[in-house]
Amino acid sequence: MVFESAKEPTGVQRLWADPVDVSAAVVAAQRGDEGAFRVIYQVVQPGLLRYLRVLVGEDAEDVASEAWLQIARDLGSFRGDSDGFRGWAATIARHRALDHLRRERRRSGLSVPIEQMADRPSDNDTARSALDALASDAALALIARLPRDQAEAVLLRVVMGLDAQTAGQVLGKRAGAVRTAAYRGLRKLAKLLERSGTARPEGSGWGVTGADGEGDTTQ
Amino acid sequence: MSTHRSHRIDRFTAERLLRGETAGPDQLAKLLAAAAAPAERGELAGEEAAVAAFREAHLVPALQPRKRSMIKTALLKFVTLKVAAAALSATAVGGVALAAGTGHLPESLGGPAPSVRPTATHDTGKAPTAGDKHPSASSSSSSSSSPSPSPSPSLVGLCRAYQAGAGDNPGKALDNPAFTHLITVAGGKDKVAAYCADRLKTRAGKAPASHPTGAPKTHPTGAPKIHPTGAPKTHPTGAPSTRPGH
Numbered sequence: 001m002v003f004e005s006a007k008e009p010t011g012v013q014r015l016w017a018d019p020v021d022v023s024a025a026v027v028a029a030q031r032g033d034e035g036a037f038r039v040i041y042q043v044v045q046p047g048l049l050r051y052l053r054v055l056v057g058e059d060a061e062d063v064a065s066e067a068w069l070q071i072a073r074d075l076g077s078f079r080g081d082s083d084g085f086r087g088w089a090a091t092i093a094r095h096r097a098l099d100h101l102r103r104e105r106r107r108s109g110l111s112v113p114i115e116q117m118a119d120r121p122s123d124n125d126t127a128r129s130a131l132d133a134l135a136s137d138a139a140l141a142l143i144a145r146l147p148r149d150q151a152e153a154v155l156l157r158v159v160m161g162l163d164a165q166t167a168g169q170v171l172g173k174r175a176g177a178v179r180t181a182a183y184r185g186l187r188k189l190a191k192l193l194e195r196s197g198t199a200r201p202e203g204s205g206w207g208v209t210g211a212d213g214e215g216d217t218t219q
Numbered sequence: 220m221s222t223h224r225s226h227r228i229d230r231f232t233a234e235r236l237l238r239g240e241t242a243g244p245d246q247l248a249k250l251l252a253a254a255a256a257p258a259e260r261g262e263l264a265g266e267e268a269a270v271a272a273f274r275e276a277h278l279v280p281a282l283q284p285r286k287r288s289m290i291k292t293a294l295l296k297f298v299t300l301k302v303a304a305a306a307l308s309a310t311a312v313g314g315v316a317l318a319a320g321t322g323h324l325p326e327s328l329g330g331p332a333p334s335v336r337p338t339a340t341h342d343t344g345k346a347p348t349a350g351d352k353h354p355s356a357s358s359s360s361s362s363s364s365s366p367s368p369s370p371s372p373s374l375v376g377l378c379r380a381y382q383a384g385a386g387d388n389p390g391k392a393l394d395n396p397a398f399t400h401l402i403t404v405a406g407g408k409d410k411v412a413a414y415c416a417d418r419l420k421t422r423a424g425k426a427p428a429s430h431p432t433g434a435p436k437t438h439p440t441g442a443p444k445i446h447p448t449g450a451p452k453t454h455p456t457g458a459p460s461t462r463p464g465h
Contacts, residue, residue, distance in 0.1 A: 013241040015248055016255035029273070037273045041266050046258035061265065068269035073276045139253035157237040158251050183233040186247060190228060193246045 019161030023082040030076055037075075041068065044086060047160045048093050050136060054144040054151050055097040063100050067093040087166040090156060094170060142192060143185075150185030153178045377401040378415035 020043045028036035048067065052060035070092050078088055143151050149171075156167035156178075164175040164182075171178060228236075228243045235242035236251060377398060392398070393408045405414035 015236070015239045015241055015252040017257075018239070029277075032277045034270060034273060034277075037277075038266065038270060041269050042258070042263060045265070045269075046262045047255075049262050050254065065265050065268055068265065069272045072269060072272040075273075075276070136253050136256045136259065139250050142250065143254060154237070154251075155254070158239070158255050161255075179230070179234065182237055183230050186233045186236060186243075187228060189250060190244050190247045193244070193250065 016158075019082070019086065021082040022085055026075070026078065026082070026085050030078070037072070040085075044089050047086075048089060050140055050159045051090065051152075051155045052093055052097055053137075053140050054155055055094070055148075056100050059100060059104075063096050064093065066096045066100075070096070083162065083166050086160055087162055087170050090160050090162065090170045094152075142189065145192065146185045146188055149181045150188065153181035154185040154189075157182055374401060374404060375418060378418050381411060381415055382419070 022040050022043055025036040025039045025043075029040055045064065045068070049060055049064050052063050052067075056063050067089070071089055074092075078085060080088065143154055145151075146154065152171060153167060156162045156170055157164065160167075162170065164178045167182075168175045168178045173181075228247070232243040236248060239251075239255065241248055378401065381392065381398060381401065393402060393411060398411070401415075402408050402411055405411040
């Protein structure tokens with residue numbers, strides 16, 4: 001009865017698909033294959049854009065464009081596998097985002113901490129809509145409420161599909177530090193969700209997840 | 220199980236969640252799944268702009284050997300003309316050895332042969348770039364069209380140089396390696412004078428406006444032809460199947 005919900009052969013129920021391997025597409029694009037570059041864009045851009053949304057808010061699309069410009073230009077110099085490519089792309093996007101924030105701050109003459117730049121509705125509103133709509137926008141808005149290091153750690157791992165090691169390279173931290181930041185971020189998110197009042201509507205949902213979780217650890 | 224009841228998830232559970240495994244509080248898992256959900260329409264809006272940037276960035280390196288060879292050709296032609304003229308006047312004065320003393324000659328004596336060769340490499344040099352991956356009609360059509368205009372200007376240039384300096388001692392002037400190609404094309408040393416007379420006459424009659432540079436003619440051929448080929452082939456592969464998400 002437990003296994004009927006486990007669609008994947010591994011028996012592990014996934015919250016999202018494993019990141020697509022783009023290493024072959026990267027090699028082809030480096031040789032000038034435009035179709036391969038399109039594949040890379042389609043695979044990597046959604047995560048990149050979501051990561052940027054939390055960093056720079058509504059300017060995310062502009063910053064993503066800047067990032068792709070640089071990715072296209074420097075693609076020839078990239079060496080590495082699929083994860084490496086995602087990390088490389090995320091690093092470029094992050095640098096563009098930080099440049100953007102610096103420019104913005106200089107322009108507005110404000111010295112607002114970076115983590116307060118994005119638009120943020122109140123905790124409860126965002127948490128509730130994140131669950132009601134299950135839209136990535138709402139989820140990102142809630143993640144954006146975390147301190148930036150935690151938000152980035154969570155996003156690089158969940159949205160960009162990086163492992164702790166690669167995420168650490170993007171952030172200039174050790175893998176352990178990224179794990180800790182992400183862990184703290186998840187705990188804070190859980191707390192925000194709990195506080196939103198919509199948490200734990202009834203017990204029914206838990207059994208399924210719990211059973212699956214048990215099933216795959218005990219085999 | 221008790222950890223599911225509160226926000227106090229442990230590190231192990233957090234790590235599983237971060238890897239996309241179902242674990243921990245249901246709502247947290249849902250939230251993360253929503254954040255990592257498959258692409259929404261608007262999110263790929265910048266694709267064409269990104270591809271345009273890619274084209275710009277990647278056609279330039281792809282064409283660079285060609286471009287460089289074209290620049291080189293033009294440069295070498297220029298050098299060739301100057302050297303030919305210098306060599307010829309030097310010959311008139313007292314021999315090529317004198318010209319060699321300037322120090323420019325060794326380098327430029329190597330020049331004449333390449334000045335012809337790059338024009339030929341246009342078709343061979345191009346074929347790998349285009350034929351390599353897109354063995355389509357466009358590459359063959361452009362490669363067949365581009366080499367033809369370029370030899371003539373350089374020959375015309377050589378003829379001009381020859382006529383300019385050949386006056387006194389035409390036979391000796393043709394000893395200069397700068398004219399090897401001209402001699403070959405004309406069909407022998409003794410035929411160069413007639414060949415060039417003919418060549419320059421027809422050219423003057425036919426196209427008085429066109430300059431013997433050659434570069435503008437070959438320029439427009441390559442660049443636009445390459446990019447329409449690749450895209451459709453690889454396009455329909457990965458992306459759509461990639462993120463089944465739920």
